[in-house]
Amino acid sequence: MAASLKPIIALVGNPNSGKSSLFNHLTGLNQKVGNFPGVTVEKKSGFSQIDGLGNTEIIDLPGIYSIYPRSLDEQIVAEVLLNHNEPTSPQKIVVVVDATNMKRGLLLLTQIIDLGLPTVLAINMMDLAAKAGISYDFIKLSQKLGVDVIPINARKGEGIEQLKKAIAICNTKKNQTVYQLPQEANEPIVEVRKHLGLDNSYEAYQFLQQPKSLDFLSKENQKWLDEVRQRSGIHSGKFQGAETILRYSYIQDLLQSATLKTADDAWKKSSFKLDRILTHKVWGYLIFFLVLFLVFQAVFAWASYPMDFIDGLFADFGNWLSATLPDGALTKLLAEGIVPGLGGIVMFVPQIAILFAFISILEESGYMARVVFLMDKIMRKFGLNGKSVVPLLSGMACAIPAIMATRTIDNWKERTITILVTPLMSCSARIPIFTILIALIVPDTTALYFFNLQGLALMGLYVLGFIAALVSAYIMKKIIRVQERSFLMMELPTYRLPKVSNVGLTIVEKTKSFVLEAGKIILAISVVLWVLASYGPGDKVEKAEEYVMQQTANMRLTEQGLQDRIAAYKLENSYAGVIGKAIEPVIEPLGYDWKIGIALLTSFAAREVFVGTMATIYSIGSVDAEDQQTIKSRMQSEINAETGEPRFTPAVGLSLLVFYTFAMQCMSTIAVVYRETKGWKWPMIQLAYMTTLAYVSAFIVFQIFS
Amino acid sequence: MSQTAKNVATMKPGEMGIIAGFTDDFLATKLMEMGCLPGASVRFNFAAPFGDPVCISVLGYELSLRLDEASTISILN
Numbered sequence: 001m002a003a004s005l006k007p008i009i010a011l012v013g014n015p016n017s018g019k020s021s022l023f024n025h026l027t028g029l030n031q032k033v034g035n036f037p038g039v040t041v042e043k044k045s046g047f048s049q050i051d052g053l054g055n056t057e058i059i060d061l062p063g064i065y066s067i068y069p070r071s072l073d074e075q076i077v078a079e080v081l082l083n084h085n086e087p088t089s090p091q092k093i094v095v096v097v098d099a100t101n102m103k104r105g106l107l108l109l110t111q112i113i114d115l116g117l118p119t120v121l122a123i124n125m126m127d128l129a130a131k132a133g134i135s136y137d138f139i140k141l142s143q144k145l146g147v148d149v150i151p152i153n154a155r156k157g158e159g160i161e162q163l164k165k166a167i168a169i170c171n172t173k174k175n176q177t178v179y180q181l182p183q184e185a186n187e188p189i190v191e192v193r194k195h196l197g198l199d200n201s202y203e204a205y206q207f208l209q210q211p212k213s214l215d216f217l218s219k220e221n222q223k224w225l226d227e228v229r230q231r232s233g234i235h236s237g238k239f240q241g242a243e244t245i246l247r248y249s250y251i252q253d254l255l256q257s258a259t260l261k262t263a264d265d266a267w268k269k270s271s272f273k274l275d276r277i278l279t280h281k282v283w284g285y286l287i288f289f290l291v292l293f294l295v296f297q298a299v300f301a302w303a304s305y306p307m308d309f310i311d312g313l314f315a316d317f318g319n320w321l322s323a324t325l326p327d328g329a330l331t332k333l334l335a336e337g338i339v340p341g342l343g344g345i346v347m348f349v350p351q352i353a354i355l356f357a358f359i360s361i362l363e364e365s366g367y368m369a370r371v372v373f374l375m376d377k378i379m380r381k382f383g384l385n386g387k388s389v390v391p392l393l394s395g396m397a398c399a400i401p402a403i404m405a406t407r408t409i410d411n412w413k414e415r416t417i418t419i420l421v422t423p424l425m426s427c428s429a430r431i432p433i434f435t436i437l438i439a440l441i442v443p444d445t446t447a448l449y450f451f452n453l454q455g456l457a458l459m460g461l462y463v464l465g466f467i468a469a470l471v472s473a474y475i476m477k478k479i480i481r482v483q484e485r486s487f488l489m490m491e492l493p494t495y496r497l498p499k500v501s502n503v504g505l506t507i508v509e510k511t512k513s514f515v516l517e518a519g520k521i522i523l524a525i526s527v528v529l530w531v532l533a534s535y536g537p538g539d540k541v542e543k544a545e546e547y548v549m550q551q552t553a554n555m556r557l558t559e560q561g562l563q564d565r566i567a568a569y570k571l572e573n574s575y576a577g578v579i580g581k582a583i584e585p586v587i588e589p590l591g592y593d594w595k596i597g598i599a600l601l602t603s604f605a606a607r608e609v610f611v612g613t614m615a616t617i618y619s620i621g622s623v624d625a626e627d628q629q630t631i632k633s634r635m636q637s638e639i640n641a642e643t644g645e646p647r648f649t650p651a652v653g654l655s656l657l658v659f660y661t662f663a664m665q666c667m668s669t670i671a672v673v674y675r676e677t678k679g680w681k682w683p684m685i686q687l688a689y690m691t692t693l694a695y696v697s698a699f700i701v702f703q704i705f706s
Numbered sequence: 707m708s709q710t711a712k713n714v715a716t717m718k719p720g721e722m723g724i725i726a727g728f729t730d731d732f733l734a735t736k737l738m739e740m741g742c743l744p745g746a747s748v749r750f751n752f753a754a755p756f757g758d759p760v761c762i763s764v765l766g767y768e769l770s771l772r773l774d775e776a777s778t779i780s781i782l783n
Contacts, residue, residue, distance in 0.1 A: 066739045101767045104741050237735055244738040265763070272751075281755035373770050377756040386759070487733065487775055489740050492761055492768040 008057045008088065009167055012077065012112060013096030014105050015063030016366075016493040018124040021154035022096055023060040024505050026164075031509065043088075044509070052168035059090055062407070065104065067111045067206065068240060071410040075213050081115060082206055083216040092118045092170060094163070099129035099136075099151070100494075106251045107244070109145070110178040114202040118170045119147045122163055126151045128494075132267035140258040146176050155499050178250055181205055182239050188232040196221065208234050271366075271494045278370050288371060292393075295358045299351050299397065299428070306350040314343025333530055341526030344608050345519045348398065351428040352514050353507045355397035359390065360506035364498035369490060376488055382470050383477025384421075385414040386488060392418070392469065395425035396462075399669045401510050403676055411486040417476045419676060420686050423669050424469040426462045426661065429608040433660050434461055436611055439632050441653035465661050468693070529602050529609065532576040540573035576602070590659065590695070591652040591702040593640070600659075607665035651705035655698040663694035714762060715777035717750035723781035724748070725764075730778040741765030742779055 013019040023031075027046025044060040061080060062073035069075035083089055093112055097105030102123075112119055121141075129135070142149040148166040152159030181189065185205055192204040211217065211225035229235065265272075277283050322335040362368045368390060376386030387409045394402035402422050409415040426434075435458075442457045535541060548566045571577050580598035587597050603610040614635065638647040664670070664687050673683040717723060725746050728734035741764050742748065749763040758773040 068735075068739070070736060101765075103765050104767065107739065107741075237731070240735045241731075241738055244735065245743060248738075248741075248743055265766075275752070275761075279752065279754060279761075284755060369770075373754050373759060373761070376772065377754060377758045485732065487736070488759055488770065488772045489736060489775065490770050492770050494768075 006053060006056055007091040008059060009092045009094060010059045010061055010080065010090035011094050011096060012061050012081070012108065013063060013124075014065055014098065014101070014108060014491075016491055017063065017096045017098045017101075017105060018154045019063060019096045020060065021499060021502055022094075022122065022124065022152070022160075023058065024502055025154055025157050025160055026058050029505070029508070031505065048164070050164045050168050052165075056167075059088075064108065066108060066244075067115075069210070069213060072407045072415070076407075078206070078210065079214055079216060081112070081117075082203060082214060085216075090117070092120070092167060094120050094122055094167065096122045096124050096154075099123045099125045100132055100134060102136075102255060103248065103251050106254070107247055109147075110247050110250065111202075113145065113147065114177045114179055114200075115206075116200040116203065118172060120163065120166045120170050121145065121147050121149045122154075122159075123149060123151045124154050126159070127153045127156070128267070132263040133261055134263045135260040136255075137258045137260055141254070144254055144258065177202060179243055179246055182242075184232065185234055185239070188228050188234060191228060192225065195224065208232075209240075268494055274495050275370070275492070278367065279374060284370075284374050288374060291362070291367075295355065295393075296396075298354050298358065300431075303350040303354050307347050310347050310349070311343065314339060314346065318343070329534075332534070333527065337526045337530030338523065340612055341523050342519070344526075344606075344612065345515055345523075348428050348608075349511055349515065352397045352401075353511050355394065356401070356507050356510040357503055359394060360503045361498045363390075364496070364502055366493040366495045369492050372488075372490060373492065380486075382473040383414065383417045383480075384473050385409050385411060385418070385486070387490075388414065388418040391422050392425055392466075395422040395427060398427050398429070398514055399423045399425070399666065400514060400672050403669065403672050406676070410488075412484050413477075413480055413482045414486055416480065416677065416682065417473050419673055420476060420682065420689075421469040421473045423664060423666065423686070423690065424465050424472060424662065426465040427666075429606065429666070430461075430660055432608060432611045434458055434657065436614070436632060436635075437653050437657050437660075440635055440648050441650045461657060461661050464658075468662060472689070472693070526609070529576070529613075532579075533571055533574050533598075533602075536570075536574035537578065538573075541570050544570045544573070571598075589702070590698045591649075591655045591706060593647065596652075596656070603665055605665075605667040607660060607663070610660070649706065651702050654705055655702035658701045659694045659698040661694075662690055662697055664690040711780045712782075713777050714748060714750065714771075714779040714781060715760070715773050717781070719750060719752050722747060722749045726780045726782045728778050729780060733775055733778050737775070737779060740769055741767070742769075748779070748781065 011019050011023055023044075023046065026048040030048070031044065031046035046058055046060075047055050048058050050056045059080070061077045064074045064077045066074070067078055067081065069078045080090065081093075095105070095109045095112055097109060109119075109121055123136070123138070138149045138151060148170055150159055150163045150166050152163055154160075179202070181201060185208070188208060189201050189204045192198065192207055193201065196204070196207065198204045198207070207214065207217075207225055208229050211222050211229065214222070217225070278287060318335045318339040321339060322331060325331040325334070359368075362371070371389050372386035374386075375389050379386055379388050388406070390408075391402040391405045394405055399422050402425075403419050406415050406418045406422070409418060438454050438457045442454050445453050540547070544566050548562065548569050552562065552565060576598050577594070579601060580594040583597045583601070584592075584594045587600065592600070599610050599613040602613045635648050636646065639645070640647045640649075670683045670687060673686060674680060677683070711726070712723070713729075714723070725742055725744050725748055727744055728737065743765075746764060751761040751763055751768065753760045754770075759770045760773060760776050761768055761770045762776070763769075
């Protein structure tokens with residue numbers, strides 16, 4: 001492919017440097033999320049039309065402070081910058097620096113320059129710098145640094161054309177270095193360069209500093225590098241402090257000669273004033289809870305309209321398919337397996353979009369950093385980190401993007417605990433289950449004048465999930481022992497108005513990756529499920545119609561009633577029914593029968609399947625499967641054969657509610673935890689503890705209330 | 707930890723100081739990357755409601771740190 005011959009451009013910069021704004025401006029809607037080969041981490045890239053280069057791939061790398069990694073995000077960047085042997089490796093770098101915060105950004109720039117790749121410096125937020133009264137001599141900066149320097153305002157798109165031109169013409173690999181490598185390292189560096197065929201000394205030095213974290217190296221090479229490192233005594237951290245000081249003193253000199261005007265902090269005054277309120281011991285928390293309340297309100301109230309609409313659309317489409325296409329197994333698979341399965345995914349899009357709109361607004365404005373600041377002390381008591389707030393919050397929409405958001409947590413233990421407890425936060429897939437079970441056992445009346453009892457019950461389940469997450473985190477904090485030290489060093493950026501297009505693109509990106517990630521799995525499950533429920537051992541399933549006709553010959557059933565009975569009989573004798581009956585002894589103490597057992601099994605892969613299975617089991621096949629009123633009345637009239645009482649007593653309902661609050665029941669989450677923790681250990685531990693918690697709690701609840 | 711010298715954790719809101727050095731090598735490399743350099747001026751802005759973490763100004767921007775980390779930065783004043 002011709003595209004592989006074109007250079008790939010990587011954007012590198014500090015967090016809050018406006019890198020994403022620049023990326024969005026360069027690529028617009030032309031973005032995609034994929035994987036870096038060798039690194040099991042996702043890559044955000046897009047294409048931009050650049051004169052002289054044509055359609056060029058741009059990679060947006062996570063924001064970092066230094067090439068020496070502390071968090072997983074930073075490690076990803078280090079790996080991408082140090083690995084030149086993949087077709088996806090960047091050949092040119094654009095370093096984005098905040099004009100009001102130059103020194104810290106230039107530290108990273110000098111490290112990148114020393115790596116020797118063609119580099120352009122984009123000085124962003126020139127509007128803020130102008131407002132603050134800061135100005136620089138760009139020509140001088142460029143001469144001294146040996147790279148092109150382009151002032152830009154990424155939010156407004158100013159300077160983008162000049163930046164593109166600079167990207168097109170920057171080609172030469174530079175040999176000038178800012179940092180003189182320590183004498184002791186010279187010999188081993190020569191050795192490494194020769195052994196691995198590297199053409200840059202600083203790069204070889206980085207290989208020596210962090211061989212174990214560079215996943216793209218072969219095991220032998222990692223071992224070999226470690227030996228060289230041991231032999232020459234270059235352990236990480238030995239020279240790093242001195243390097244940082246030297247780099248900063250270089251930057252100090254550089255800026256001294258290239259700064260035309262400096263500013264004091266006067267321009268930050270309003271930001272300081274806001275902080276006084278937003279981090280206040282009373283107002284701070286009050287405002288945070290108000291924000292949370294607003295988010296909840298939006299996710300649950302506003303999203304219900306588009307969700308109902310999508311739901312109806314897919315149901316209609318399924319019905320239309322079964323009416324239009326010729327009768328047969330394939331039609332059934334489409335209309336009863338795949339279309340409802342897809343509908344189940346797309347239905348959650350409004351909630352996820354709204355939630356990520358809020359999260360992205362909170363992040364863009366700088367408020368999220370204050371939430372981390374407010375919550376850190378409290379979260380730490382539970383073995384978490386202030387930064388765990390974002391994943392926990394996102395977990396209320398969907399655990400998949402939430403778990404990916406834990407990468408910013410530098411500390412391994414705190415990150416692992418956050419990953420382990422995030423699925424306990426009630427995600428949107430639990431809502432349909434909660435809604436139908438609550439409708440079944442909680443009366444629709446008002447308590448305390450205006451609180452709806454069912455609404456309170458729903459909220460109670462969310463609180464229950466949250467408490468379970470905190471308690472589990474606390475227990476894990478006591479169990480997991482590691483040497484690694486926990487720390488929090490985070491910029492509190494100046495408050496800014498969020499930019500609409502950035503928020504919009506975040507929504508598109510997150511929603512897209514949810515639909516694709518979850519979609520693949522749910523689709524596969526719904527096909528398997530459909531097969532299990534449609535076929536069975538022996539010929540009972542095929543002969544269902546005959547059998548039911550015989551049985552009901554004397555009953556005056558309507559055509560509808562007959563079809564329902566046939567469907568129910570088929571299910572009972574299908575593979576799913578057989579399996580459900582086999583596990584009945586295990587779930588009986590929780591108050592469930594084999595029919596609920598089928599629903600538990602099918603929803604093991606994705607909990608939202610529960611309602612659909614219930615609909616099938618209680619033979620509503622012919623009625624619109626998502627019509628909860630009908631499912632509800634069918635479930636209500638279901639009789640427990642042993643007691644003669646209704647099947648869904650309050651005890652059974654409560655037991656199911658508690659079970660679904662705690663149980664893992666989500667294959668996509670397991671997959672994403674596997675990917676993020678790079679192994680089966682943690683997803684298996686997570687599955688085991690959550691299932692045990694769900695089983696034991698449901699058992700206790702059922703025994704108490706029955 | 708016994709602190710004989712003054713450090714960032716003992717500063718009061720609005721107080722300014724000059725960074726003298728670090729008492730913890732591991733944190734020192736990270737703190738220096740974030741701009742807490744020996745000789746740099748530091749201003750203590752405010753603490754979070756439970757006294758931890760704290761917000762300081764250094765190198766022209768606002769940095770939040772936990773109290774444990776702040777206490778490893780010794781200051782002259």
